[in-house]
Amino acid sequence: MMNRCGLLTLQKEPVPLKSIEVELEVRDHVATVVSTLNYENKEDKPLEAVFVFPLPGDAAVCHFSAKIGQTQIVAEVKEKQEAREEYDDALSSGQQAFLLEESEQSPDIFSLSVGSLPPGESASIRLEYVTELAVQADDGLRFCLPAVLNPRYQPQGSEAAGVQVTSVPASLVPYSLSFSARVSSPRPVSKVESNCSLDPLQYLSTDQTQATVKLAAGHKFDRDVELLIYYKDAHQPTAVVEAGQASAEAGTLMGDPVVMVSLYPEFPQSVMSSLASCGEFVFLMDRSGSMSNTRIRSARDSLLLLLKSLPMGCYFNIYSFGSRYEHIFPKSVEYSQQTMEEALKKVEQMEANLGGTEILQPLKHIYSQPCIPNQPRQLFVFTDGKVGNTKEVIDLVKKNSDSHRCFSFGIGEGASSALINGIAKEGGGHAQFITGTDRMQPKVMQSLRFALQPTVVDISVTWDLPKEVSVTVLSPPITALFQGQRSLIYAQLSGQSSEAAEGCVTVKYSLAGHPSENQLHFSLRPAADTGLTVHRLGARTLIRSLEMEEREHRGQQDGGVKEKVVKLSVQSGVSSSFTAFIAVNKDNSKVIEGPLVRRNIPTPFAVPMAMCGPPRMMGVPIAMCRSRLKRDCRQTEAQINLDRPAAMYYSEPSCRQTEAQINLDRPVAMYYSEPTAVPDQPPRDPLLQLVSLQEASGCWLLDPALAAALGKSSEEVEKSKPAKANSEVWATILALIWLHGLKMDAKDEWELLAMKATSWLRAQNAPCVTECVEAGNVLLGCSVKKEALGL
Structure with a gap:
């Protein structure tokens, strides 16, 4: 029988959550988020309100408190079972209690229980967390306030407990959301963009290093709130030293200073210009029901671009999954015109018709295939990220991290940040999110460029500090470096140092056989006004590493790692999967009487x-x-x-x-009761039309389809060809002129396949290239120089 306990607003039952106010403070690339949830019981009986909601997967929840009337109760972090029992005991004895806990399956889902809210009573809940902001392909820093919580698919036969789903339409969400942000950085804030309507950015200083922005009135609950923050000169290495907590014991994580080092390695241009011409590229595409229509079309277009951009001589395969999985070839095949055409035929037929989201089995199958010698494996995972066994998937990727790099793409609202970021981080790759009207293709091609960068090996980090200062690194070892991508290191500094003392951190690595290093010198003087943000992020990093270690060794030891996590979580006040925040109102002398009625707070879906x-x-x-x-x-x-x-x-x-x-x-x-007639497929994008005609070798053929894609007749194209020019050379130069002359706004999407075309042209040693470029410009109405084409 279906559980109907959540259809509250449809049944006109009141929901006690009235409003959510969110204040965001961004300092450089770290965000502090304070959410205030205002509750009111308008019923004639006492309530228990339960709200399950998403948070960023790498957030460190560090404060939880409740205010009832003039009474403020600050929650403590306790071992989870102990906290639950204390909550139940409080409710059983007629006291008010508040419980906040992280899901055991996925660190981006939290449950908040507000117990024994008497008739007419109001309560205000304050929740605070800190999180790092990821760098996007265009150098923007991405902050996401997850408003959408899609149901998570629980694999069949899974022992993990899932979640019962109830839902109401967004228009009936009975509470309001207000959101404001304050941004500050040592470097000027150049712009702030969002997938939601914002009021204009307000600068607070003449040097534009501080600004505020807020959601425009009338925001609907149909999407996550995403902010993209752009600074001038974003790629500057930095180090922030934060003083320890005065009340904490010296020698402990919270008592000692903690440093956060942010590195952006710069690779030699000579190495970066030679992209890899080998590799095994495995594409894993989500074809579950929720990927239907625009999502699956966009995914097909992305696969087209990827297949056209692969280097000759590499290997590839395409898997797709839902409740079951399929693969185009029994094992990865060498990339050629024949295998590319065979794959593209299958890609064109892909629909979102494979059921649920069983990602674990295809991953296991991919990892069971032997690696191909001298062809480094690169895995691209596309999913809307709605899985219930998040930690199991991340653990599997980590277990196989020595054999591949993993690049992940979260598609649509509510994609699990814990899953998308987790598999990229453990797989030594890069994560991208595609939301709203974002085009998937530029982000996919950015990740392919990363995958084609030479693999960085032999990474080591060394510290040079005054002899009286010792360092304990809190972050796991760096396993991947990419040009222009940030690497973060947290470390605890023990011992005394003078105010003027300096430290230095050096990252050494080898790239395409060339040893390299990047150094950063920094002052050991603690920065002013950082609160304990760096300590909490450092604690969160260490907690996540220990939780993963505990899962790896579950059943093999006596629970020592779990005890470490609980101790660290309690000391730092940062949430973990083994702890919960508990607050009990012991000042309330009046016992709350009567049966407690449960109210589930709906979350947007x-x-x-x-x-x-x-x-x-x-x-x-x-x-x-x-x-x-x-x-x-x-x-x-x-x-x-x-x-x-x-x-x-x-x-x-x-x-x-x-x-x-x-x-x-x-x-x-x-x-839905709306008309369901599906219109004809939209006409194909002219860029994708041209790309689809490119051969695996990089050239184009001179045929009517190419002429049509260029917007010309076959006669016009044939007549303009210089007499001595080879047909394929002429066709390829025309395609390149069209791309450079008319599609520069989409250069991110076609740059790699154009480089392949240029390499093919160079290899032909063809005569009359100059004449072809001149004639092509005349035919297409462009003025592209031969040098711009790389010829």
Whole structure:
């Protein structure tokens, strides 16, 4: 029987959460987020309100408090089971209590229980976390406030507990969201962009190093709030030393200073200009039901660009997955015209029709294939990130990190940041998120450029500090370096040093056989006004490493690692999967009487529309129940089926089917009462039309399809060809002129395949290249110089 406990607003039952206020403070590349959740019980009986919501996967939750009337209660971090029992005991004895806990399956999902809110009572909950901001391909720093929590698909036969899903349409989310941000940096803030409407950026200083911005009025709950922050000269290495907590014991993590070092390695230009011409490229594409329509079309277009941009002589294969998985070739094959054409035929037929999101099995199959000698394996994973076994997937990637690099792409609203960032980090690759109206292709090609960069090996980090200062590194060893990408290192500094003392950190590595190093000198004097942000991020980094170690050795030891995590979490006040925040209002002398009524707070849930036309998202909130059969029998997180269409949770007349009648991954639009006629496919993008005609070797053939893609007739193209020019040389130069002359705004997408075309032209040693370029410019109405084409 379906659990119907979450259809609150549809049944006109009140939801006690009235509003959420979020204040963001960004300092350089670190963000502090303070969320205030305002509750009010307008019913005539005491309530327990349960709210399950997403946070960034790498966030360090470091403060949780509640205010009832004039009473302020600050929560403590305790071992999870102990905290749950204390919460239950408080409710059983008529006290108010508040519990905040991280999901055991995924570190980007939290559950907040507000217990015993008497009739007419208000409560204000304050939640604070700190997080690092990731650098995007265009050098912007990305902050995401996850508003959308899509249901997570729990693999069949999985022992992990999932979550029961209930939902209401976004238009019925009964609480409001306000969001404001303050940005400060040593370097000027050049701009702030968002996927949501913002009020204009306000600068607070003449040097433009401080600014504020906020969401425009009328923000809808149908998407995550994403900010992209751009600084001038963003790629400057920095080190911040933060003083320890005065009340903490010297020699402990919180008592000693902690340094955060941010490095941007610069590789020699001579090495960077020679992209790798080998490798085994494995593409793993999500074809679950929630990838339907625009998402799967965009994914197909991205695969086209990737296949056209691969170097001759490499190997490749394409896997796709849902509830089951498929592969185009039994094992990776050498890249040639024949294998490329065979793969593209299969790609064109790909639809989002494979059911749920079972990513673990195809990954295991890929890793079971022997690596090809002298062809480094590069894995590209495309998914909307709705899996329930996040930690299991990340652990598998880490276990195989010596044999490959992993590049991940989170598609759409609500993609799990814990999954997307986690597999890229453990796989020594790079993560990208594609939301709203973002084009997937530029981000995909940026990652392919990273994959084609020579692999950096023999990475070592050494510290040069005054002899009375010792260092304990909190971060795991650096396993991957890419040109222009940031590497962060946290370290605890023990011992005394003078105010003027300096430290130095050196990163050494080998790149394409060339030994290199980058150095950063920094002052050991603690920075002013950093709070304990750096300590908390350092503690979070160490906690995550220890949690992974505990999972690796589960069943082999006596739980010593778990004890370490609990101790560190309690000392630092930072959440972990083994601890929870608990606050009990012991000042309230009046016992709350009467049976406690449970209210689940809905969370927005994004559904990709199965309709074509302008992009729009249908937001459908969900609530995840941490239900209890008895007060003393707690089931932390119940079972979930991920890619089930939202409409099956509606109680509207058009959606009266039972759970058994519904095909889980049928496109959502099938269940809506809107017209479901699907318009014709949109006309193909002219750029992709031209790209699709390129041969694997890099050249184009002179044929009517090429003429049409260039917007000319076959006669015009043939007549303009210089008499002595080879047909393929002429066709290839025309294609390159068209790209450079008319499509420079999309250079990120075609740059690699154009380099391949240029290499092919050079290898032909063809006569009359100059004449072809001149004639091509006349035909296409361009003025591209031969040098611009690399000829």
